[in-house]
Amino acid sequence: MSGEARRAGRDRDAEGRARSARPRDGLGRPLPYGVAGVARQPEGVVRAAAETVREAQRLLDAGMPFHAHEVFEDAWKSGPEGERELWQGLAQLAVGLTHAARGNATGGARLLRRGAGRIAGYADGGGEAYGVDVAGLVAWAGELAGRVERAGGGVPDAAREAPRLARP
Structure with a gap:
């Protein structure tokens, strides 16, 4: 997402829900856009x-x-x-x-x-x-x-x- 698109509104996922696209560190703290972060856990995974x-x-x-x-x-x-x-x-x-x-x-x-x-x-x-x-x-x-x-x-x-x- 471009900086202009981010300024225009909230980051959205593929379904249109608000979801920050900012990378995160190992404790889940947001990092600046463009910085390498820790991979996020996928959401909605059904596990035993x-x-x-x-x-x-x-x-x-x-x-x-x-x-x-x-x-x-x-x-x-x-x-x-x-x-x-x-x-x-x-x-x-x-x-x-x-x-x-x-x-x-x-x-x-x-x-x-x-x-x-x-x-x-x-x-x-x-x-x-x-x-x-x-x-x-x-x-x-x-x-x-x-x-x-x-x-x-x-x-x-x-x-x-x-x-x-x-x-x-």
């Missing part, structure tokens, strides 16, 4: 639950929690209604980790706790969790949220503190 967990773990391990959030977002949009809280909560954990790594202590801690609250009901057989270590993630999120708040400006290496999603 185990594949969703594996792909999100791969992205978390690579220090790309923003991209992992997009994988979880696809799962909540395409999965059964009864699993929405699980996938939304996991997405919020990934976004909380993203904010913490970007230096946003308030947003990072808030989203980590909100995500943990959403998934907590899946602990101890409270719903299908596909091998996700819900109790471990809830504990991880609480610990990281507290550390992020104490640091006051986020934890710059937080993206490298990826949790293990699946139970050992």
Whole structure:
């Protein structure tokens, strides 16, 4: 898209929906047009639950929690209604980790706790969790949220503190 077209209106995808064409870095921050960024996750991918967990773990391990959030977002949009809280909560954990790594202590801690609250009901057989270590993630999120708040400006290496999603 030319600079003139961008100035005339919002970037649009092939279906006409607003979608920023700006490249992004590994934490999902927009970069200037024309700069090489990190490839985006394709949207609307329907995966089996185990594949969703594996792909999100791969992205978390690579220090790309923003991209992992997009994988979880696809799962909540395409999965059964009864699993929405699980996938939304996991997405919020990934976004909380993203904010913490970007230096946003308030947003990072808030989203980590909100995500943990959403998934907590899946602990101890409270719903299908596909091998996700819900109790471990809830504990991880609480610990990281507290550390992020104490640091006051986020934890710059937080993206490298990826949790293990699946139970050992």
